[in-house]
Amino acid sequence: MKSLLRRQYDRRGPAGLPPQADLPRRVAAEALGSALLLAIVIGSGIMGERLAGGNIAVALLGNTIATGAGLVVLILVFGPVSGAHFNPAVTLAFALRGRIGVPAAMLYLLAQAGGAILGAIVAHAMFEEPLLSASTHMRSGPSQWLGEFVATFGLILTIFGCLRSRPEATPFAVGLFIVAGYWFTSSTSFANPTVTIARAMTDTFAGIRPLDAPAFILAQLAGAGAATLLSSWLLDFGRQPPD
Numbered sequence: 379m380k381s382l383l384r385r386q387y388d389r390r391g392p393a394g395l396p397p398q399a400d401l402p403r404r405v406a407a408e409a410l411g412s413a414l415l416l417a418i419v420i421g422s423g424i425m426g427e428r429l430a431g432g433n434i435a436v437a438l439l440g441n442t443i444a445t446g447a448g449l450v451v452l453i454l455v456f457g458p459v460s461g462a463h464f465n466p467a468v469t470l471a472f473a474l475r476g477r478i479g480v481p482a483a484m485l486y487l488l489a490q491a492g493g494a495i496l497g498a499i500v501a502h503a504m505f506e507e508p509l510l511s512a513s514t515h516m517r518s519g520p521s522q523w524l525g526e527f528v529a530t531f532g533l534i535l536t537i538f539g540c541l542r543s544r545p546e547a548t549p550f551a552v553g554l555f556i557v558a559g560y561w562f563t564s565s566t567s568f569a570n571p572t573v574t575i576a577r578a579m580t581d582t583f584a585g586i587r588p589l590d591a592p593a594f595i596l597a598q599l600a601g602a603g604a605a606t607l608l609s610s611w612l613l614d615f616g617r618q619p620p621d
Contacts (some may be wrong), residue, residue, distance in 0.1 A: 399459045405461035405485045409493035412604050413466050416497025416576045417504075418448035423584035424505045435616035437583055438560065453549035463547075465570040467602035468491055471534050474606050489570075494576035502580065513585030517565060522590075523597040525565030530601030532559065533569045539611040566584050571595045 399407070419441070428472030453462040461478075463469045465486050473483040499509050536555045539547040559567025568574050568586070574595055578588040586594065 401482060401485070404460040404482070405594075407456045407494045408463060408486050409489035409496075411456040411462060412435040412464045412490045412493030412561075412572060413458070413497035413500065414452055415449065416494045416573065417501045419445050419573065420498055420577070420580050420584050421511060422469045424507065424582050426500065427583040437524045440567070441584065445560070445616035446553040448560055449540060449556055450549045450553035450611060457549065459500055460609055464493075464572075465533075466572055467530050467534065467570060468537065470599070471538075471602050471606045475538075475610065482516075490572045491575065494572040495579065498576040498579050502582075505584060506582075511581040513581045513587050515581070515583075515585040515587060517586045518591060518593065523593055525563035526568060526577050526594050526597035527601040527604075529559045529563045529565065529567035529569040530598040531605040532601075533560045534605035535609055536603050538605070538613055542613050565594070565605075567595055569598060570603075574598070 422444030423437070423441045426437035426444075429440070430437035452464065455512045456462040456464075458516075461472070463472070463486060469478065469483050469486045469490070472478045478486070501507075502509050502511075533552065533555055536551050537548060540551045544551075556567060556569070559569060568577065574586060577584050577586050586589050591619060
C-alpha cells in the first residue's frame, strides 16, 4: 500500500506541488475542496454543540475529529488535481517558493474564498440555520493572535517538511497537525484566511466575530511568511558539502 501511494504521488504530484491538471480543473478543485472543508468545519461544529449538552470540550472534540479526518480525505482526492491548497496562506507560501505562478495563485485565492463562503451556506442549510449570519463569538487578544501565528507556522512547516522527504505522508501529517492545533493553540488553529472569513459568517460554534477576523488573518499570514523563510533554509540541505 505504501509503495502504491508513493508511485501515485511520484506520477501525479503530491499536495502542494505543481499538478498536471489544466488551470480550469485546478481552480474548480480549489473551490470545491474549500467548500467541502468549510461544510465539514461548520457542520461538525453545529452537530457537536447540539449533541454535547453544553459540554464545550465534547463539542470541540467532535469538531476536531471531523475536521482532521475530512481534511485528509480532501487532500487525497484533490491533491493530484490542484495541489489541494484550500488555504491562501499555503498558496502564497508556494508562490513565494516559486512553485505556483502569480496569475494561477490569484485564481486559487478567489476560488478558495468563494468556495469557503459556499461551504458555510451549505452547512447552515443542512442544519436549518440562517444561510449567513455574522458571528458574535469573540476571539481576540495577543494570546489568540500568537496561537494563529503558531498554528499557521506549524502547518506550512509540516507541508514543506513532508514534501521534501515523505510526500505520500503529507495528507495525513496535515490532518494530524490540524487535529493537534485545535487543542494546543489558544485560538483552536484556524490557520487559514478564507476559513476565518467564512467562519465570521456563521453565528455557531465555529464562528469568529467579523471584528476579530482581520487580526487573525494578519497573524496567519505572518506565520506563513516566517515558516516559508525558515523552511527555505532549514530544509534545503541536500546540496550542502560534507563537514
